[in-house]
Structures are given as structure tokens and as C-alpha cells.
Amino acid sequence: MTSAATTSGADTSAVLPASVDAMLELLTSRGYLAERSLATVTYLSLRMGRPLFLEGEAGVGKTEIAKVLSAALGRKLIRLQCYEGLDVSSAVYEWNSAAQMIAIRMAEAAGDTDRDQLSSDIFADRYMIKRPLLQALEPDVAGPPVLLIDELDRADEAFEAYLLEILSDFQVTIPEFGTVKAPHPPIVIITSNRTREIHDALKRRCLYHWVDYPAAERELAIVKSRVPGISAKLSQQVVRFVQALRNQDFYKSPGVAETIDWATALSELDARSLTPQVVGDTLGALLKYQDDITRMQGDTLQKVLKEATSEN
Amino acid sequence: MAINHLAPEQTEQFADNIVGFARALRAAGMPVGPGAVIDAMSALQVIDIGNRADVFTTLEAIFVKRHEHALIFKQAFNLFFRASEEWKHMLDSVPLPDEAKKKPQAGSRRVQEAMSQPRMTETPQHQEQDLRLSVSDREILQKKDFAQMSAAEIAEALRAVERMRLPQAELLTRRQRPDARGLRLDLRRTLRASLRTGGDIVDIHRLGRIEKPAPIVALLDISGSMSEYTRLFLHFLHAVGDARKRVSVFLFGTRLTNVTRALRQRDPDEALASCSASVEDWAGGTRISASLHNFNKLWARRVLSQGAIVLLISDGLEREADSKLAFEMDRLHRSCRRLIWLNPLLRFGGFEAKAQGIKMMLPHVDEFRPVHNLSSIQELITTLSRPLPPHHRNLIRSAA
Numbered sequence: 001m002t003s004a005a006t007t008s009g010a011d012t013s014a015v016l017p018a019s020v021d022a023m024l025e026l027l028t029s030r031g032y033l034a035e036r037s038l039a040t041v042t043y044l045s046l047r048m049g050r051p052l053f054l055e056g057e058a059g060v061g062k063t064e065i066a067k068v069l070s071a072a073l074g075r076k077l078i079r080l081q082c083y084e085g086l087d088v089s090s091a092v093y094e095w096n097s098a099a100q101m102i103a104i105r106m107a108e109a110a111g112d113t114d115r116d117q118l119s120s121d122i123f124a125d126r127y128m129i130k131r132p133l134l135q136a137l138e139p140d141v142a143g144p145p146v147l148l149i150d151e152l153d154r155a156d157e158a159f160e161a162y163l164l165e166i167l168s169d170f171q172v173t174i175p176e177f178g179t180v181k182a183p184h185p186p187i188v189i190i191t192s193n194r195t196r197e198i199h200d201a202l203k204r205r206c207l208y209h210w211v212d213y214p215a216a217e218r219e220l221a222i223v224k225s226r227v228p229g230i231s232a233k234l235s236q237q238v239v240r241f242v243q244a245l246r247n248q249d250f251y252k253s254p255g256v257a258e259t260i261d262w263a264t265a266l267s268e269l270d271a272r273s274l275t276p277q278v279v280g281d282t283l284g285a286l287l288k289y290q291d292d293i294t295r296m297q298g299d300t301l302q303k304v305l306k307e308a309t310s311e312n
Numbered sequence: 313m314a315i316n317h318l319a320p321e322q323t324e325q326f327a328d329n330i331v332g333f334a335r336a337l338r339a340a341g342m343p344v345g346p347g348a349v350i351d352a353m354s355a356l357q358v359i360d361i362g363n364r365a366d367v368f369t370t371l372e373a374i375f376v377k378r379h380e381h382a383l384i385f386k387q388a389f390n391l392f393f394r395a396s397e398e399w400k401h402m403l404d405s406v407p408l409p410d411e412a413k414k415k416p417q418a419g420s421r422r423v424q425e426a427m428s429q430p431r432m433t434e435t436p437q438h439q440e441q442d443l444r445l446s447v448s449d450r451e452i453l454q455k456k457d458f459a460q461m462s463a464a465e466i467a468e469a470l471r472a473v474e475r476m477r478l479p480q481a482e483l484l485t486r487r488q489r490p491d492a493r494g495l496r497l498d499l500r501r502t503l504r505a506s507l508r509t510g511g512d513i514v515d516i517h518r519l520g521r522i523e524k525p526a527p528i529v530a531l532l533d534i535s536g537s538m539s540e541y542t543r544l545f546l547h548f549l550h551a552v553g554d555a556r557k558r559v560s561v562f563l564f565g566t567r568l569t570n571v572t573r574a575l576r577q578r579d580p581d582e583a584l585a586s587c588s589a590s591v592e593d594w595a596g597g598t599r600i601s602a603s604l605h606n607f608n609k610l611w612a613r614r615v616l617s618q619g620a621i622v623l624l625i626s627d628g629l630e631r632e633a634d635s636k637l638a639f640e641m642d643r644l645h646r647s648c649r650r651l652i653w654l655n656p657l658l659r660f661g662g663f664e665a666k667a668q669g670i671k672m673m674l675p676h677v678d679e680f681r682p683v684h685n686l687s688s689i690q691e692l693i694t695t696l697s698r699p700l701p702p703h704h705r706n707l708i709r710s711a712a
Contacts, residue, residue: 020359020366037369040359044370047358048351055379084618085486097499104503104511119507156618158487176504194379195617200343203377209369210379251609291643 016046016073032061032068033214033222041209042069051167051188053203056211059255062191066148069187076145078186080132082155088162092172094129103127123176134172137182147186153196160202167205214256216243222256227263237274238263241308245286248300254286261285274309276301326361327353333392334375340388342381348374364393466544472686473548474580483526483619491520526649527558528696529615531607533626534591535565535598541656541684545625546587548689550580560615563587564603565596570611600630600669604640612647621696622648625683627657630669637669641676651677654692658682 017023020036023043027034034042042065045052054062070077080091100122107118130138136147152160166172167188171181190206192198214222220239223230230238238259246253254262262285271278279301287293296304318326330352337344351374359366368389376385490498501517530549534542546561553559553575560572574586588594616622622644630637645651653673658681674680679695682688 020363036365037372040366040369041373044355044358044373048355050351087487095500095503097503100503104506108511113510115507115510118511122503122507156485156487195613197378197614200377204345204347207373208377209373210376210382249609291639 017043019043026072027065027068030068030072031225032064033218033225034061034065035212035214035218038065038209038211041207045207046187048207049185051190051206053190053192053198053206053208054211055192055194055198055208057213057253057255058193059257060211060213061256062189062211063148063150066146066189066191069189070146073146073187074142075187076140076142077148078132078136078145079148079150081150082152082159084154084156086155086159090131091159091162092131092133093174094131095123095176096127096129100127119176125177128174128177133166134180136186136188137166137170137172137180139183144182144184144186147188149188149190151193152190152198153192153194157199160199164202164205167202213246213253216240219243219256219259223259223263226260227267230263230267231272234266234271234273235263237308238266241274241279241304242286244304244307248295248304250287250292250295251289252287252292258286258288274305276305279305326356329393330356330371333371333388336392337375337385337388340384342375342384343377344375367393469544469686470547473544473689474551483524484521485524487522488519489522491518494518494520496520525558527560527615527618527620528552528623529560529562529620529648530623530625531562531564531603533565533598533600534563534594535596535629537598537627537629538625538656541625543584545683546575546584547580550575550583558618558620560611560620562607562611563591564598564600564607565591565594566599566602567592568603568606568610598626598630600626600628600673601634601637601640604644605636608640608643608647612644616648619649621650621652623652623654624677625654627655628653628670628673629657629667635672638672638676641673645676645678650679652679652681652692652695653677654681654683656682656684658684 017026020040020043023046024034024036024039027039027042041052044050054065056062066079067077069075103122104118107121112118132147136145149163152163169181170185171179173179188206213219216239219242220235223235223239227235242254242259242262262282265282265285266274266278269278269282280297283293283296287296331349334344334349334352352371355370355374356367359370361367371389372382372385376382488494488496488498490501496519498517498519502513502515505515505517506513530545532542532545532549549559549561553561553572559575560570561575563569563571569591571587571590574590575583577583577586624644655670681692681695683692
């Protein structure tokens with residue numbers, strides 16, 4: 001991996017960090033305030049050339065880390081959003097059949113009758129539509145790209161099994177074309193929200209990390225860096241409120257993304273501090289289930305609010 | 313300081329410790345293969361092994377592949393590499409923990425049964441007569457309540473249950489496969505075929521949707537009042553899971569346990585043994601409401617997201633029935649494709665939903681069926697293989 005970065009020689013490509021601390025610094029420089037453990041596994045995955053499998057609740061910053069990495073390292077970001085029924089033709093490659101048809105007709109018109117020649121002509125590179133996985137295997141001037149396989153749990157098992165092959169050898173076999181192998185493996189980040197268990201065989205090929213909600217202190221720093229105009233008092237109350245919410249028995253606890261949304265909303269509304277009125281009006285930015293919002297009315301709201309606004 | 317800067321004998325000691333640690337994790341029930349140990353060694357080449365927290369994260373990323381194991385890992389790590397002031401213990405030799413207790417051999421019951429004097433299988437004196445009897449016996453067996461069966465009859469019923477296979481209740485997926493009667497044109501194959509004739513399209517190839525069985529999630533009540541049925545249902549679920557991949561099984565009494573993995577083992581006895589080993593509240597009380605709450609919160613989004621059919625197997629006798637029960641049932645009902653409640657109490661002819669808990673649960677199920685004898689299980693199988701009612705919400709998510 002290191003050699004890939006150094007030999008590519010392009011100016012846009014930053015050198016891979018040489019220690020966990022350097023990794024932490026790199027992420028921080030791009031506004032991603034990571035826990036040390038996350039920086040450690042990210043660093044390891046770069047050094048060992050292993051895919052990084054990030055699991056955790058929605059909105060804790062799993063996808064974000066791929067974006068930050070690609071920006072910080074100056075690599076291309078290739079994103080594959082998974083969904084049920086995702087198949088080879090939309091994830092890897094597809095033939096441009098219309099163009100191939102025209103090519104055949106043209107050959108006919110020109111009187112070309114050599115079948116072997118024809119078939120090797122129309123199954124050439126230029127009639128191939130490359131989808132994210134194949135793109136990620138291609139050499140790039142800036143160095144191997146960052147391949148983000150987002151929400152793998154949404155794809156079905158068949159696709160997962162297909163991925164197994166790509167992730168261990170970084171190569172794809174195309175029947176009409178041959179094998180495409182990456183000269184340098186891409187940096188792979190896989191995320192999952194756990195709506196389905198991913199098979200152990202796939203996880204075994206990756207470094208696994210559970211991304212948790214951040215501690216209060218870190219979350220406060222994140223809010224401050226992402227919502228620049230917010231007052232110190234409000235940001236503190238926001239973070240305390242959200243942290244208290246996560247201790248409640250909700251169907252879906254708010255993630256960091258929701259905290260940032262909420263802080264932005266409050267800041268837009270020029271709120272100075274949390275009041276029952278303003279919290280009630282903006283709760284939709286934090287909680288996404290009607291049942292959870294209903295439970296927050298009355299006593300629970302008072303209790304959490306008191307917790308968040310006391311001892312200032 | 314990375315590991316390759318150590319003296320050779322220290323490196324060796326270090327490697328021994330990692331191997332020992334992996335064995336300890338394995339003894340604690342975590343699936344840790346030899347590949348992971350090699351990975352761990354190569355990972356430790358690139359990080360600073362003087363930093364305990366970094367070593368922890370590194371080993372965790374390699375050995376832990378499921379979030380549930382994180383806690384076990386943490387405890388094992390702290391025990392193994394003592395959390396004391398000096399991290400240099402990492403280089404000390406660490407005693408290996410005792411091997412995990414030997415679990416009872418699977419199939420021991422079957423072996424015992426085979427060895428002991430068989431009562432029911434004595435050689436009959438009049439073959440002719442016996443044949444007739446056994447046919448009618450079987451008929452009686454079909455209708456006989458599981459709770460009233462003798463041990464031998466239960467054994468017979470178990471064999472019958474094991475033979476049962478769910479027909480594949482199909483669900484259209486978005487995936488496609490070659491299908492002569494499919495609706496879509498398979499351009500790629502058509503084109504390839506046309507090359508054989510020099511570009512003339514003779515055969516048109518088509519694609520059709522792939523069908524696959526809908527996932528099944530079973531919630532099985534294992535409280536005392538259900539004890540006569542539990543084993544049989546587990547056998548049934550084991551047989552079902554054998555035939556199709558996507559079956560998740562949860563047991564609940566006072567708490568909820570996911571036994572899907574335990575049930576995956578091929579041998580039914582071994583599967584059932586490891587099931588009961590993972591459950592702490594066998595044949596105790598019931599807390600349906602709390603168990604459903606746990607299921608909804610921790611598992612529903614993980615196992616119901618592919619349009620699953622839920623089988624709730626319970627007698628519904630809940631002492632603490634309150635509005636929460638109705639709420640959780642409603643939530644469960646809304647997050648699955650079909651909710652089928654199987655209740656052994658329904659065997660009584662004049663059954664009326666009088667118990668508070670049952671009254672609260674009933675409005676939220678799509679089907680309410682008896683399940684107390686072989687023929688009712690057979691009927692259940694027929695139900696599951698029927699095409700799905702078209703009006704139902706969330707219908708064929710994947711075929712949209």
C-alpha cells in the first residue's frame with residue numbers, strides 16, 4: 001500500500017500517514033474528529049491493505065470517514081450504494097448493447113464476415129459500461145481510489161457472496177473479456193447499519209470496527225466545528241440533551257448527524273438556550289419515529305431538559 | 313516500538329502470547345481462526361505495541377467480527393493482559409486458561425435410547441394384525457395433543473415433524489435469471505447468440521425474476537405452560553431451517569434469546585442441546601410484553617427487513633398484561649409482512665379469548681391458528697405455502 005502511494009508520484013496524492021497519531025491528525029485536519037480507536041483501525045486498514053468494515057447505528061459518521069479519507073489523501077472516491085437486488089450489471093459492468101448492435105450492422109454493411117473478428121471487436125473496452133466496482137480496480141493517477149461500499153446490509157446475500165471474491169483478490173472476471181486485476185488494491189470502506197447480519201466469511205476478510213456514539217466531550221467538539229455560529233452555552237446544552245436522550249429507551253436514538261442537524265436548526269432559529277417551546281418545535285430534527293416523539297411529550301421532556309440545562 | 317524491534321526471543325514470547333490469547337477467546341466461545349492470529353501478528357508490526365489502547369483496538373478489529381462479542385473480548389483482554397500499571401506484562405509468559413468445560417455429547421440421548429431396552433418396538437407376534445394397527449395408530453397420532461402423548465408417541469411425532477418440509481412460499485426478487493417465458497429482453501445473451509449467425513438475431517433470450525422463499529422469523533414461548541410443546545416446535549423449526557436458509561428463531565420466557573445460530577447445526581440433537589445451553593430461563597415465567605419490546609428494539613430491523621413472515625408461538629398467558637403489550641404487538645405487526653400467532657390453547661373447542669393478554673394481542677395478528685398436534689402443524693405448512701394476500705401492507709417490498 002505504501003509503495004502505491006509513493007510510486008504514483010502525483011502531486012495530488014498525499015502520503016499515507018505513518019502512525020496512528022498521524023492518522024488522527026489527518027482526519028482532524030479535515031474536520032473529522034475521530035475517536036482514537038477509529039483512527040487506529042483506519043490506519044491499520046491502510047497499512048495492511050485490508051478492507052475496513054464499519055458497523056454501527058445510523059448517523060454516527062461511518063460514511064463520512066470514506067469521504068474524509070478520499071479528500072485528505074487526494075484520492076478519487078468511488079461510491080457504491082447498496083440496495084436489494086443490486087447485481088453485477090449495476091455494480092460491476094454492463095455491455096452497451098445498443099452500440100454493439102450498431103457495430104454489428106456497420107460490419108455487415110461493410111461486408112465483414114469474419115465472426116471471430118466481429119466478436120472480439122464488439123466485446124472491447126469501449127463498449128463496456130464500467131460500474132463502481134470495476135472503476136475501483138482501474139489504476140488512477142492519484143493512487144488507488146477510496147471505494148465506499150455503503151450500507152451493505154441492504155444488498156442481498158447473493159451480492160455479498162460476489163463481493164467476497166473481489167475483496168480477497170481485487171479482481172473481476174468478465175467472460176467475454178478476461179480478468180481485470182487492480183495493480184494496487186483500492187482503499188475499501190464497507191458500512192452496515194445492521195438491518196441484516198453480514199456473513200462471517202466477508203467480515204473475516206476485513207478489519208471490523210463498531211462505531212459508537214461519541215462521548216459528550218467529543219460530540220461537543222464536533223458540534224462546534226460543524227456549526228460554527230453556535231454559542232458555547234447552547235452547544236453544551238444541545239450535547240447534554242442528546243446524550244441524555246440516548247439513555248432513554250427510544251426506538252431510534254439520535255446519531256451525531258442528527259445532533260448536528262438539530263444544532264444547526266436551533267442556531268438558524270436564533271435560540272439562546274433550550275426551552276420546552278423551542279425543543280418541542282424542533283424535536284423532529286432529532287427523533288424520527290412518531291412513537292418516540294409522542295413519548296417525549298410531558299414529563300420525559302421536562303426531565304431530560306432539566307438534566308441538560310442544569311448546572312451551567 | 314513495533315514488534316519487529318524486539319529481541320528474537322521476546323518476539324517469540326509475544327507470538328506465543330497472541331496464540332494463547334486467541335485460544336482463550338476461542339474457549340470463551342468466539343470464533344477465532346488461525347488466519348486471525350496471523351493477521352494479528354502482521355498488524356502488530358505496524359503499530360506501537362507500547363500503547364495498550366492501540367493494541368486493544370488493533371486486536372479487537374481483527375478478533376471481533378460481531379458487535380455482541382465486543383464485551384467478551386474486552387474482559388478477556390483485560391484478564392489476559394493484566395490491566396496493571398505496566399504494559400510490559402505483554403512480554404511475560406501468561407498461563408493459559410483452563411479448557412472450556414466439556415459439553416455433553418450431542419446425540420447422547422439417542423444413543424442411550426438405542427442401547428436401552430426398547431419398549432415399543434418389541435417384535436410383534438402377528439405381523440398382519442400389527443400393520444393394520446400401526447396405520448390407525450398413525451391416524452390417532454395425527455390428532456393427538458402433544459401434551460397427552462407418551463414418550464414413545466412423542467418420539468414418533470418428532471420423526472414426523474422432522475420429515476416435514478415447508479414448500480417454498482415464493483417472493484419475487486429484483487434479481488433476474490434466464491427465463492424463456494420472462495418479460496424482459498436479455499440483450500446481452502441475445503447479442504452473443506447473434507454472433508454465432510454473423511449478426512442475425514435468430515433467438516431472442518429473455519429474463520424473468522428470481523423467486524425466493526420469504527424469510528421466516530419464529531418467536532417461541534418457552535415458559536412452563538408451554539413446556540410440552542417447546543421441544544417439538546424446536547424440532548419443527550430446526551427442520552424448517554434445514555430446508556431454507558433464512559429462518560431466524562428466538563426463544564422467550566422472561567427474556568429473549570436468539571438461537572438462530574445454535575439451531576443451524578445439522579444434527580437436531582446437537583442443535584437443541586446448544587439451544588438450551590444458550591437459554592437461561594427455560595420453563596420459567598413469561599414476560600411477553602418485555603420480550604416483544606426487546607425484539608422490536610434490538611432485532612426487528614435486523615431480521616424483518618426483507619419482508620419476513622413472523623410466527624409467534626405462545627399461549628398468550630401473560631400476567632402483566634397492560635397497554636404496553638398491545639403497543640408492542642402493534643409495532644411487531646407493522647414491521648413484518650405477515651404475523652401468524654400459533655396458540656396451543658386453541659385446541660379446546662370452546663376456546664374464548666378471555667385472558668387479558670390474549671385479548672390485547674388478538675387485534676394485531678393476521679392469523680390465529682391452533683398448533684397442538686401433527687395435523688395442525690401440517691395445516692400451518694399449507695398456510696405458509698399459500699400465495700400471500702394481495703392487500704397486505706409492505707407486500708413484496710422487493711418486487712416493487
